Amino acid sequence: MDIIVCVKRVPDVAEAEVDIDSSGRGIQLGTLGYVINEWDNFAVEAAVSLVEAHGGKVTAVTVGGEDDEDVLRRALAMGADEALHLTDPVFEGSDSFGIAGILSQAVADIPYDLLLTGAVSGDVGGGRVGPMLAAMAGIPHVCLATELSVEGSTARVRHEVEGGLERVVELDLPALVTVQTGMNEPRYVSVLGIRKAGRKPLRTAGTAEIGLDPDTVGPAAVRVRIDEMFLPPRGEGAEILAGNDEDTVAALVDRLRQQGGI
């Protein structure tokens, strides 16, 4: 069974103070570290463990700049067999629709039974690329999967639905599944593991190699523009307790008491 898994490298903002950049339409990336998109980590694990069980091949794919190769090296270290780095200056500034278009053009040349993406990306977070890609490729999809198994030419997927429920559905392969966190326990990746995986095939391709019309990607082709970014207004009535630990703790305990929390 052949699986293509889409992965993305995202800035790690969890512990960082985020600032808007000088264009007013992005954030200052200067000092931020990068990680694999949390959801994609579960998707790679799902792909690798399915192929370990059934045989076949995992290809990891990303659309991004030169540095984004990291995320492919990481996927290879987790057990992906091959990687495809879709990179071209004209890709820059594409929206989700553009990214899905690049991916769909690229995967058209690769045989696969299953396409996996993360449910959402931590930076953009719209959860659009997966199901858009499925619709472009003309294959069925299901979103927010928490369990995934394959038997013959059918995938069985448990996924999160309305009203706090989960649902099990079957999909005829080829199909696309978007992976929710918690589906599995993503394996640990060591620096040594990444170095060892350096021998695995990693191919680079741009518009010419995948036969994509450059006019369909990049800023000129976006369907949804970003006009401006700004920091959210502070919540009304919100208070920040600062100072030395002793005073802060005393102030917090005081407020919790007043509110009936202790």
Add this chain to the structure above:
Amino acid sequence: MRLILVLVEHSGGVVDDSAFELASAARKLGEPGEGVRVGAVLLGNDVSGIAEGLGRWFDDIYVFDSPRLQVPDGVAGAELLAGLIEQEQPFVTLIPHTNTGMDLAPALAIRAGAPLLADCITLEATEDGISAVRTRYGGKVHARISAAGTGGFMATLRPGSFAATEAPGAGGELHTMAVPEGLAPQRRFVETIAPEPGAVDISQAEVLVAVGRGIDEEEHLEIIRSLARAMGAEIACTRPVVDKGWLAKSYQVGTSGVAVKPKVYLAIGISGSYQHTGGIKGAPFIAAIN
């Protein structure tokens, strides 16, 4: 007059609040000085009872009623809605940014060739199209986004972000729509699973001490447990804590976990994503330790 379509989410015969929020958001999308026609799109099996209740909110109700639509299916839904959009040419189609909305909207956007503004927390019509605010980077940043054109837009709206106000006299004219045989056969329903009840029911707790990824190590849960004991509180957590297997799913607060309504919520090592805070109802006193 512009037509705005709204996809109505419902479960167990009950219409989700998002339908009324979206109906109200839709009323504001007319051309200057003009009203709009707001149409509900109702997919399901035996939904005539639900349709009746929508008349105070919607001018038109497009009903797709079929055993095939017993449970929501994003692939089948996208196919039906694409046909309706082609036929009715709405200015905007609004879909709740819920699990089922996320399953359907992007596939529909491709079929309908429409720009899709996802997870909007505001939405307005502009001179040359529509514009919205959404969050990025886990809520740390807001972005104003827009799409230009004369119509055919799509947007998914975040539940709880738009106030629901009735539109008395809307009328709710019913339109019965055909559901083709053999719709989207590549995806098939097997079963629906309700969450397992947990050992404790955090939805009833008055005081909660909730932990997130910031506690860093499973061992630190012991400190939290003794804090909760000292406060007379129950413990709760975010999704990553459940993903790591540190606490059972029944402790997870959020849109894919439990809805809670405590008096006091002490959050420790939690960034406050909307999927987490979306599970905190009422107006509790919230303290966060970061």
